[in-house]
Amino acid sequence: MKNKLAIAFFERFIGSLDNVQPVPVSGWRLVEILWPMNAVFRPYLERIRSIEYSPHFEAEADKAIEMFAEDPRAETWNDVSPGAWRVILERHQQMLTVAQANEMIGNIVTVLPAGIPKEAELPGVMLVLLHGMKLPLPLGDRSRLELPNIPPPESMMLH
Numbered sequence: 001m002k003n004k005l006a007i008a009f010f011e012r013f014i015g016s017l018d019n020v021q022p023v024p025v026s027g028w029r030l031v032e033i034l035w036p037m038n039a040v041f042r043p044y045l046e047r048i049r050s051i052e053y054s055p056h057f058e059a060e061a062d063k064a065i066e067m068f069a070e071d072p073r074a075e076t077w078n079d080v081s082p083g084a085w086r087v088i089l090e091r092h093q094q095m096l097t098v099a100q101a102n103e104m105i106g107n108i109v110t111v112l113p114a115g116i117p118k119e120a121e122l123p124g125v126m127l128v129l130l131h132g133m134k135l136p137l138p139l140g141d142r143s144r145l146e147l148p149n150i151p152p153p154e155s156m157m158l159h
Contacts, residue, residue, distance in 0.1 A: 003127060003128055003131070003132075005066065005069075005127050005131060006124060006127040006128045006131075009069055009120070009123065009124055009127055010112075010113050010116055010120070010124055013115075013116050013117055013120050014113060014115045014116060017113050020113045020114055020115065021113075021114040022111035022112070022113060022114070023111060023112050023113070023114050024108040024111055025108065025109055025110045025111060025112055025125075026102075026103060026108060026109065027098075027099040027100055027101070027102035027103025027104070027107065027109050028099070028100075028103045030095070030099040030102075030109045030110065030125065030129075031096060031099045031100060031103070033121050033122055033125050034092060034095060034096060034099070034122070034125065036122060037092050037122070037126075039074075040074040040077075041085075041089055041092070043074070044074075044082075044085060045146075047082055047085075048082060048085045048086050048089050049089075051082050051083060051085075051086040052086070053086055053087065053090050053139050054083055054086075054087075056083065057081060057083035057084045057086065057087045058087055060080065060081060060083070060084035060087075061080075061084040061085075061087035061088045061091070062131050062132055063084075064076075064077055064080045064084050064085075064088060065088065065126050065127065065130055065131045066127070066131070067080075068123060068126060069123035069124070069126060069127050070123075072119070072122060072123045088130065090135065090139065090140065091130045091133045091135070092130065093140060094133075094135055094136060094137050094140070095129055095130060095133070097137065098136060098137075109129075110125070110128055110129060112124060112125070112128075
């Protein structure tokens with residue numbers, strides 16, 4: 001793992017990562033980890049989806065992700081600008097798409113250190129994948145975005 005912030009975050013929970021086995025995270029497992037962020041975005045969605053994405057807010061978005069890793073609650077972002085919320089939402093939505101695509105072809109998306117507690121998975125994944133994320137896809141039009149108010153589907157298999 002190359003991300004110094006993520007390494008420091010994980011080491012607070014399990015100590016040095018030198019002898020810790022990496023655990024592969026499939027696309028579907030990543031969707032499960034990231035899915036609770038939908039509930040964080042939902043109360044602010046009307047405001048966020050009216051804002052165009054601007055790279056100007058990427059640094060603030062990274063700082064907000066760092067803050068969330070320290071205190072993973074929506075209230076942590078009370079003072080974060082709508083522009084930064086928009087950047088984080090775009091990264092979140094694109095990462096869900098990337099995760100699903102990788103699941104369909106059987107690729108591992110990332111790794112997490114063995115032994116991290118469940119409550120550290122979401123903030124850890126955000127530090128590993130969303131912090132400093134370069135968008136792999138064109139910007140999405142989020143003006144009509146609706147976030148599901150249900151748990152993730154049971155399977156990615158088409159019926």
